[in-house]
Amino acid sequence: MPASGEKHTSPLVPSRRQVLLGGAALGATALTAGPLVALGPSARATTTRGAGAPLRGDVFTLGVASGEPDHHSVVLWTRLAPDPLAEDGLGGLGRRAVTVEWELARDERFRHVVRRGVETTDAEAGYAVHVEVAGLAPGWEYHYRFRCGRFLSPTGRTRTAPAPGVLGGGMVMAFASCAQYEHGYFTAYRHLAEDEPDLVLHLGDYIYEYQPNSYVSPDGNVRDHRGPETETLANYRQRYAQYRTDADLRAAHAVAPWLVVPDDHEVDNNWAGDAYEKPEIPQPRFLERRANAFRAYYENMPLRRRNRPRGAHIRLYRTVAWGSLVNFHMLDTRQYRDDQACDDGWKICEDAVDPARTITGDEQERWLLGQFRRSRARWDLLGQQVFFAHRVNDSGAVSMDAWDGYRGSRDRISEGWVAAGVRNPVVLTGDVHTHWANELKADYADPDSPVIGTELVTSSITSGGNGADSDPAEHPDLQRNPHIKFRSNQRGYVRTHISRDEVRADFRVVDYVTEPGAPVRTRASFVIADRHPGLTEVTPR
Incomplete structure (x- = not known):
């Protein structure tokens, strides 16, 4: 991977700007190209638990983010909100537990996934997801995304120090x-x-x-x-x-x-x-x-x-x-x-x-x-x-x-x-x-x-x-x-x-x-x- 500050674009994949800026502008899309990753039957079986109807709208309207990088870890973030302006502040999700899958890769097309996992969020957390991903290489660029039900988030770019x-x-x-x-x-x-x-x-x-x-x-x-x-x-x-x-x-x-x-x-x-x-x-x-x-x-x-x-x-x-x-x-x-x-x-x-x-x-x-x-x-x-x-x-x-x-x-x-x-x-x-x-x-x-x-x-x-x-x-x-x-x-x-x-x-x-x-x-x-x-x-x- 390129060192910090260098630019790198492969002719086989879209540029960072195309992926990141285009994805951020369009928001989440329905997942039609198969599963994000093979996370096991329990993870794939359901995306919601508790009260409420199945998720029907785009839950990634608020995008993705990362932060707090050190030389071996970084925080990944998203917050679910199919109705982001709901007056109760819960983004149209009411009160339920929602399972979110995430993955971190070395490339924009996620052919080289290095970490993946599942998090559960709920009304108590404002449907926010914070993932602290450790064990990463120092000075490295990574790409990440989330999935909830049939919805796939935009791709984010992050790096370690x-x-x-x-x-x-x-x-x-x-x-x-x-x-x-x-x-x-x-x-x-x-x-x-x-x-x-x-x-x-x-x-x-x-x-x-x-x-x-x-x-x-x-x-x-x-x-x-x-x-x-x-x-x-x-x-x-x-x-x-x-x-x-x-x-x-x-x-x-x-x-x-x-x-x-x-x-x-x-x-x-x-x-x-x-x-x-x-x-x-x-x-x-x-x-x-x-x-x-x-x-x-x-x-x-x-x-x-x-x-x-x-x-x-x-x-x-x-x-x-x-x-x-x-x-x-x-x-x-x-x-x-x-x-x-x-x-x-x-x-x-x-x-x-x-x-x-x-x-x-x-x-x-x-x-x-x-x-x-x-x-x-x-x-x-x-x-x-x-x-x-x-x-x-x-x-x-x-x-x-x-x-x-x-x-x-x-x-x-x-x-x-x-x-x-x-x-x-x-x-x-x-x-x-x-x-x-x-x-x-x-x-x-x-x-x-x-x-x-x-x-x-x-x-x-x-x-x-x-x-x-x-x-x-x-x-x-x-x-x-x-x-x-x-x-x-x-x-x-x-x-x-x-x-x-x-x-x-x-x-x-x-x-x-x-x-x-x-x-x-x-x-x-x-x-x-x-x-x-x-x-x-x-x-x-």
Whole structure:
């Protein structure tokens, strides 16, 4: 099989793009070419147990996904839903147990199957299926699919990470954030899939919790949420299903394994710890709502069993190694943070500089600093949610919802990677609906202070509507904040090429999202060189 990052197409089989993108767009098909695999009489005898009529509709409307790759295992995911928008959140299956077959192969036509099995799912699991497949070869590309009754799922592509200690030939990683279903079409997800990355990071706001037309983009909403604002488990399950009915999102899931962390809208806008957005409007059952949100998040993401929530708590901070090339440190900056200072918003606020304030919580901070000390990776990438660099507006205010509102946390983390001798620290960020490229400084008040790291911020997939192109150099944000080197208020994602010598970041944009089918282009490209934190702009390609 080709090494990570290489392309391979056999003349005897369809290309990955034909299989993955076409299959993701069409959804599941009726199985007419015989059995998926010979799994034994008990597995083939029936696909449903318990109450309910036999399955009659396409159960794979929500597609397939994989995630959490390490050097010998990966998670495979699907969720059954013949009626994905059913108000009870159970996808039209009522309450029954359903048997699902799965298989993993080295080729797209499944002539060389290496693992296969059977899982049972039910209403308690939201009809989600999580399969942790172990005993795989490191640095290998695989293909997977599911069958339920006479229905065969689309084919997904996944891969394992290189073995520990292996630098390898590099990798392509894309990251994205903020996909408001009402604000536009998920065309950027489709282009992300066409880039065929080895790994995708999603940094939060995968769904939005609002009731229809309560959050309207400047360009107007082009499609509607189904159901009320999400509070119950059924609400969240229905909302995830509605997002997954989008073929472009399904294509992005099918093309590569994902690493995911939520931000605020998976629960409630700008929530912080045990505090909800608007304390003036009592939410006496907020922790119950948070528990519902976390349960639905786990059900709908390719996460491991160890990430299963416990009530209103879910452990999602973790490190995933890609050989010795990259450590991906995935952070949670919502669940453990102090409430935003000075009632949130953009403020000049003395409390924001209180060194005791935390955005990560003490336990996660200790864990991350320990990961820095133990790291021997060429690149340490922090996958997290909110703006890390200092950013001041024209009135001198900073965002209380970003790391500026928790300056002590930012200082301890950045000083921690310097003290640990982290070779190449890079922060990856979502949330703000705008592309940014930032140099991280030891002291933002001193223009001559050394650059100690780099931040790449992805724009939204749709949130905020079409946006607009402009000359970044003329934007006042760059003039007020000279460590910020690029800004673009267009929708899109970031594609990175990571090698032993550099990280190349391509800021990918679409010109509109209010209609489907917008072409994609690279608005700007920057290189971060090994052992040289900071940004060098290069010609887009």
